[in-house]
Amino acid sequence: MSATVTRPKAARRIRLIAAPLAIMPGIVEIQVGRKSTSYFLSRRDSGVKGLDIFVLEKFLTPEVYNLTLTVSGSGRCDCPGHLAYHHCKRVSGMYKLREVGLI
Ligand SMILES: [Zn+2]
Numbered sequence: 001m002s003a004t005v006t007r008p009k010a011a012r013r014i015r016l017i018a019a020p021l022a023i024m025p026g027i028v029e030i031q032v033g034r035k036s037t038s039y040f041l042s043r044r045d046s047g048v049k050g051l052d053i054f055v056l057e058k059f060l061t062p063e064v065y066n067l068t069l070t071v072s073g074s075g076r077c078d079c080p081g082h083l084a085y086h087h088c089k090r091v092s093g094m095y096k097l098r099e100v101g102l103i
Contacts, residue, residue: 014093016041016102020054028056030093039065039090043103052098056090065090069098 010033017038020026025040037058044053050071057064067090069075075091082088097103 012089012093014089014096016097019103025057028093028097030089032089041103052094052103054094054103067091067094069094 011031013031015029015031017027017029020041020043025042027038028041029036029038031037039056039058042055042057044055046053046068052069054067054069055064056067065077065079067075067077069091073095075095076082077088077091079088079090082091094103
């Protein structure tokens with residue numbers, strides 16, 4: 001006899017604590033289940049309408065992620081998860097912030 005156990009997916013949330021400014025990075029917090037991670041958020045000029053480039057620097061670590069959000073929704077991130085699976089919490093969260101007009 002066999003049984004398939006499906007674990008419920010951990011709830012994900014993203015919160016923009018401070019919007020990025022030209023002279024100062026913003027702060028974004030991503031929560032997966034009970035674990036929350038904070039990042040400094042900087043915007044880079046892409047020169048193309050609808051193409052947004054962001055840099056996320058994880059608090060108190062050397063981890064830096066470069067994100068690109070396109071109009072088509074095929075965003076990219078250079079984290080190992082996105083390179084392997086073509087999606088990650090950072091890209092989906094940043095799309096959500098853009099969708100609601102916060103970034
Ligand atoms: Zn990523």
